[in-house]
Amino acid sequence: MRYLLSLMLSEGVNKGRITLEKLVEVCCYNNARVFGIYPQKGTISVGSDADLVIIDLSKKEKLSEKTNHQLSDFCPYEGWEVKGCPLLTMVRGNIVAEDGKPTAQPGLGRYIPRLFKGGWNMSY
Numbered sequence: 001m002r003y004l005l006s007l008m009l010s011e012g013v014n015k016g017r018i019t020l021e022k023l024v025e026v027c028c029y030n031n032a033r034v035f036g037i038y039p040q041k042g043t044i045s046v047g048s049d050a051d052l053v054i055i056d057l058s059k060k061e062k063l064s065e066k067t068n069h070q071l072s073d074f075c076p077y078e079g080w081e082v083k084g085c086p087l088l089t090m091v092r093g094n095i096v097a098e099d100g101k102p103t104a105q106p107g108l109g110r111y112i113p114r115l116f117k118g119g120w121n122m123s124y
Helices: 004-013 020-034
Strands: 052-062 081-091 094-098
Touching (some): 004 052
Antiparallel strands (some): 052 081
């Protein structure tokens, strides 16, 4: 999951296949709506959580299992060079990752109940 944004920036935005606005819509706004957690998540608005990612569209990085920081000993994108990387990630105003390295302390996560009952809410 760590490399999703870098891959979308590199292969999508930087290659002109998708706009940055569309990337935010697809990766943030739409998911928050589908999972019933909008407007707490998926938007920058008064009363919403301060979840932000600061990116550098020109920063290059080589993807590797050594920099993946997950409980996995492989990376399906091993050796790929991407252009466009997250520099800083914030959840509810707390810095949780910086320069590709996790910085959050255990216990920062929080359960968010869905705002609808029953199956998937696809009406957005």
